[in-house]
Each structure stands twice: as C-alpha cells, then as structure tokens.
Amino acid sequence: MNNIVNKYQIYILLLSALLAGCGGTRVVVTDEYPIPSLKKYPYSAGLVIPPEFSTYIYQEARTDRGMKSVDLGAAQARIIGNVLRGMFATLEQYESRPESISVDVMFEPRLEAFQYALPAETSVEVLEVWAKYAIRISDRGGREIADWGVTAYGKSGEGFMSNMGSIFAEAVRVAVRDLGANIILGLPRDIGFKSWLDDQGAELTP
Amino acid sequence: MNQIIKNLIVSAGGVVLVACSTVRVEENRMETVVLDKTDAIAVLGRRHGSSYNTEYDLVSCVASNIGHDGLQVISETELSDELYPWLEPRIAPIRIEAMLYMMNRPTVRERLNAMNLRYVVWVDGSTQTTDQSGSMSCAIAPGFAGCYGMGIWTNESGYEVSIWDIEQNREIDQISVSAEGTSYLPAIVVPIPIIARVQSSACNGIAMQVKSYFKGETGETPN
Numbered sequence: 509m510n511n512i513v514n515k516y517q518i519y520i521l522l523l524s525a526l527l528a529g530c531g532g533t534r535v536v537v538t539d540e541y542p543i544p545s546l547k548k549y550p551y552s553a554g555l556v557i558p559p560e561f562s563t564y565i566y567q568e569a570r571t572d573r574g575m576k577s578v579d580l581g582a583a584q585a586r587i588i589g590n591v592l593r594g595m596f597a598t599l600e601q602y603e604s605r606p607e608s609i610s611v612d613v614m615f616e617p618r619l620e621a622f623q624y625a626l627p628a629e630t631s632v633e634v635l636e637v638w639a640k641y642a643i644r645i646s647d648r649g650g651r652e653i654a655d656w657g658v659t660a661y662g663k664s665g666e667g668f669m670s671n672m673g674s675i676f677a678e679a680v681r682v683a684v685r686d687l688g689a690n691i692i693l694g695l696p697r698d699i700g701f702k703s704w705l706d707d708q709g710a711e712l713t714p
Numbered sequence: 715m716n717q718i719i720k721n722l723i724v725s726a727g728g729v730v731l732v733a734c735s736t737v738r739v740e741e742n743r744m745e746t747v748v749l750d751k752t753d754a755i756a757v758l759g760r761r762h763g764s765s766y767n768t769e770y771d772l773v774s775c776v777a778s779n780i781g782h783d784g785l786q787v788i789s790e791t792e793l794s795d796e797l798y799p800w801l802e803p804r805i806a807p808i809r810i811e812a813m814l815y816m817m818n819r820p821t822v823r824e825r826l827n828a829m830n831l832r833y834v835v836w837v838d839g840s841t842q843t844t845d846q847s848g849s850m851s852c853a854i855a856p857g858f859a860g861c862y863g864m865g866i867w868t869n870e871s872g873y874e875v876s877i878w879d880i881e882q883n884r885e886i887d888q889i890s891v892s893a894e895g896t897s898y899l900p901a902i903v904v905p906i907p908i909i910a911r912v913q914s915s916a917c918n919g920i921a922m923q924v925k926s927y928f929k930g931e932t933g934e935t936p937n
Contacts, residue, residue, distance in 0.1 A: 542795040545821040632765040633842055661804075665767035665840060678770070682761075682803070689799035 532568065532576030535676040539582035541685065544594035544692060551708065553596035554611035557585045558603055566622050573626060574672065578680060580622065580639075587688040588617050595692065609648050613704070616644040620657075624676070627666045634663045637679040641687065645701055654700030660687035733910040735869075735895025737919040741927075742888040747879065749928045753832035755780065756788040760838035761803035768837055772873075772917055776837060779921035785928060788829055796825050814883050832881050835924055839873030841893075841913040850901050865899035871916035877927065887927050891919045 564581035592615060593599045600611055621640040627633050639660040645653040662683025664675045695701055757777040759768035773790050781787040794801045800816050807813040813834070817823055850863030875889040895910025 542798040544798045545796070545825055547819075547821060633840075634765070634767055663761075663767055665769050685799070685802055686804055689802040689804055692799050693805065 532571070532574055533673045533676065534576045535578040535673055535680065537579060537583040537677050537680045537684065539586045541583070541587045541590050541688065543590045544688065546594045546692065548594070549596050549705075551596055551612035552598045552600070552610075553592050554600045554602060554606075554609065554614040555589055555592055556602045556605050556614065556616040557589070561585060561617065561619065564619060575624075575626075575676070578622070578624075578676065580619075580680065580684075583680065583684045584617075584619065584639075584641075584687065587684050588615070588691070591688040591691050595695075609646070609650055612648055612708075613653070614646045614650075616646075618642055618644075624679070626672075633666045635666065635675050635679045636663045637661070637676075637683045639683060639687070643691075645704075647704060652700075653704045654698050656695070656698045656701065658687065658690050658694055660684065660690065662686055731906065731908040733895060733897055733908045735893055735910040735912045735915045737891065737893040737915045739919045739923050740890040741923055743886075743927065744888070745879075745884070745886040746930055747833075747886060747928065748930065749785070750832070752786075752830050754786040754788050754830045755833045755835060755924075755928070756790070756793045756831055757835045757837065758790050758793065758801065758806075760806070760836055762806065762808070763838075766840040766842070768839060768873075769841065769913065772841070772913055773837055775914070775917035776835070776921050776924070779917060780835075780924055783925050785925070786830070788831060793829075793831070796829065797822055810878050810880075810883055810885055813878065813880060817880065826880070832879065833886075833928075834878045834880055836876045836878070837873055837920065838876070839871065839891075841869055841871040841916065844868050844870045848899075850899065850905070852901075860903035861901035861905050862903070863901050865901075866896060868894065868896045869910060869912040870894045871912050873916055873920060875920055875924070877924070889920065889923045889927075891916050891923070893919065 562581045562585035564584070566578040566580055568575040568577065589599065589601060596613075598611075605614075605616065618641065619639065620642050621638075623638045625636045627635055630636070637660075641658050641660070643656045643658060645656060647653055660683040662679045662681065662685075664679035664682065666675055696705070757773055757780065759770065759773040761767050770790070777787050777789055799805065800819075800822060807816055817826060846865070846867035848863065848865040850861055850865050852861040853859070871891070871893040873891045875891065876885055877887040877889075878884070879886050893912045893916040895912040895915070897910045898908040899905055900908075
C-alpha cells in the first residue's frame with residue numbers, strides 16, 4: 509500500500525512539474541539602475557509616474573511563445589526618475605499631474621508599445637526587446653513644450669542550458685538602460701525642448 | 715535489476731564528463747607596458763553587433779581570472795554604472811578617439827580619476843553552436859522512466875580583444891582567441907553529458923594572454 513502511495517506521489521509531482529512548464533515564463537526585471545554622471549541643468553523638474561506606469565506588466569496574449577508576462581513597470585519608472593534626477597537640479601515626483609505646477613518643467617511618460625523576438629523566431633541566437641515611449645513635456649504654466657517619442661532596445665545572448673526568464677530579464681535590463689541613454693542624448697536635441705532651453709538661456713547639452 | 719538501474723542513475727547524476735576543446739591565441743603587441751601597482755584595469759564587452767552579444771559571463775570570467783593574479787580589476791558592471799550612460803551599447807566608444815571625447819567631460823574624468831582606471835580591455839565576440847546532430851527520446855511510464863539516443867553538438871568561440879591605454883590615448887595590444895569543442899550526450903536509460911567547455915577555455919585563453927601582457931612576459935600560447 510505504501511509503495512502504491514509513493515508511486516502516485518511521484519507521478520503527481522512529475523505531472524505538476526510538466527504543467528508548471530506549460531504555464532509560460534514570467535519575467536521579473538531588476539529595478540536597480542544608476543544615476544547618470546552629468547552636468548545638471550539649473551532648473552527644477554517634475555515627473556508624473558501614475559501607478560499604471562510604475563506597476564505595468566506586459567501580458568503575452570499568445571500561448572505558443574512560452575512567455576507569460578514581463579514585469580516592466582518598476583524598472584521603467586526607476587530609470588526615468590534616475591535620469592531626470594541626474595539631468596536637473598531638483599526632481600519632484602508625482603503619482604498624478606498636480607493642479608498647479610511648481611517646477612520649471614514637467615515630464616509625463618507613457619509606454620506606447622512593447623515587443624520582443626525570441627531566438628527561435630529569428631535567425632540569430634539573441635533575444636531582442638523593443639519598447640516605444642512618448643514623454644509629454646510641459647512648462648511651469650502647463651503649456652506643452654513637446655510630446656517627444658523615444659525608443660528602447662535591448663538584446664541578450666542565448667547561452668548553453670540558459671533559462672529563458674533570465675535571458676529575457678537581461679534583455680529588458682539592457683533596453684531599460686538604453687531608454688535612459690536615449691533620453692539623455694535625445695532630449696537636448698528635441699526641437700520643442702531645445703527651444704524651451706533657449707528661452708531659459710541654458711546650455712544645450714547637460 | 716532495479717538496483718543496477720538505481721546505481722546507474724546515482725552515478726550518472728554525480729558525474730558530468732568534460733570533453734576536449736582546442737584554443738588558439740594570436741597576439742599583436744604594439745607596445746609593452748610596465749604596470750604601476752595603482753593602475754586599474756577594466757574588462758568590458760562589446761555589444762553593438764546585431765547578430766551576437768559578447769556574453770556577460772565571459773567578460774566577468776576574464777575579469778575575475780585576471781583579478782586572481784593580483785592585478786587591480788574594475789568589473790564591467792561597476793564601470794558601466796559609474797560612467798552611465800557613456801558605456802551603453804548604443805554610445806560606447808568604438809575607437810580610442812571617441813573614448814577621448816567621452817573623457818573630456820569633467821564628470822567622466824572625475825570618476826575615472828577616482829577609480830585610477832588606466833587600461834581598458836575590450837572583448838568582442840561570442841560562442842555559438844555551429845553544428846548539431848543526433849536524436850534522443852525519453853519516456854515516462856508506470857515503473858519506468860528513461861531516455862535513449864545520442865546528441866552531438868559543436869561550439870565555436872571567436873573573440874577579438876583590444877587593450878587601450880586611456881592615459882596615453884592609444885591602443886597598445888590586440889589579441890585574437892578562437893576555441894572549438896564538440897559535446898556529446900549519449901543516453902541509455904540515463905543521459906550522460908560529456909560537455910566541451912568551449913567558452914570557459916576561451917576565457918582562460920584571453921585572461922592568460924592579458925595577464926602575460928601586463929606582466930611584460932613574452933607571448934605564450936596556452937595549451
């Protein structure tokens with residue numbers, strides 16, 4: 509009797525393991541990112557990060573890709589905060605747009621698209637991640653300076669017996685860092701923001 | 715019979731055999747250096763190629779291997795974070811002139827000075843599976859579980875290493891490392907992996923040559 513119970517316990521364990529494998533990979537991304545080393549603009553900035561942005565989880569609709577979800581929210585909120593903290597003299601963070609703006613310039617990012625390609629779907633042994641953001645930038649009076657588009661790209665190599673979750677998390681980490689780099693390099697080149705900087709009499713690059 | 719199978723499973727689980735891999739190292743020394751004890755070395759991976767990625771674990775392996783020999787090594791993560799965003803794949807300097815441009819930023823110069831960074835070792839390349847063959851099938855049934863078949867695959871590594879002296883603004887050494895090995899996975903009831911550690915061999919090849927360079931030894935090829 510004991511033997512039969514043990515046998516069934518093993519079958520149940522094996523079946524559970526197989527079913528767990530069918531559930532797809534959940535990707536959790538680190539939210540530890542550096543604050544950039546830059547010469548700061550002498551202005552105060554505000555950043556609106558609503559909860560739906562900071563807790564965003566991408567859910568894979570297709571069942572044939574082996575992926576379940578990508579927990580992107582904390583990472584994207586952290587990098588944008590860190591980058592703006594490195595670019596401006598001060599940074600105030602809000603969960604929603606305040607009624608009266610007490611900072612020189614306000615940033616409101618939103619995620620517009622998130623895509624990925626698995627190594628099995630491309631001809632190369634890398635996993636690629638791509639995301640598109642738009643950042644609404646407004647001045648102290650609430651007037652829109654720009655609605656600026658910025659992209660993020662990251663890739664990670666597929667190693668021997670490597671786990672899909674960790675490769676994916678690595679690619680997203682690289683993409684999130686790329687988003688920060690793109691903001692630092694691209695923002696001073698945006699016509700609307702450049703013109704606002706000119707009006708303030710600031711240097712063009714941080 | 716059951717006891718024999720049990721013993722087979724236990725012994726296979728405990729043993730991972732290592733297959734052979736061959737490494738070839740070539741070096742082009744442009745200058746020799748005498749390393750000052752205070753000078754730090756950073757090992758960084760190139761990630762701008764579209765079809766491959768220099769592996770983070772390979773770069774970390776090289777850095778740790780060099781560091782074991784008493785050289786002062788700054789990790790890729792530490793340097794990339796300190797100089798963020800200037801070493802991100804999109805904007806990392808490909809040529810030494812671009813590095814000079816980057817270092818002209820006072821904030822970057824200040825952080826580099828604080829770390830005593832003098833030499834940057836760039837590693838560019840990857841390890842890929844170039845050939846695979848064979849087949850294996852596994853089955854689970856009441857009272858029995860096992861696999862039967864044979865899998866064979868070949869891994870090839872190719873890495874180009876470039877060493878920059880960022881104080882003198884010049885490239886001082888180039889190393890080329892290639893490695894190859896075939897792994898086998900025979901299975902009669904239990905799969906027994908015989909793995910060729912190609913990436914690890916390439917790591918050892920790169921680290922040995924970099925260490926030999928900084929110690930001022932004449933070029934040697936690892937076996």
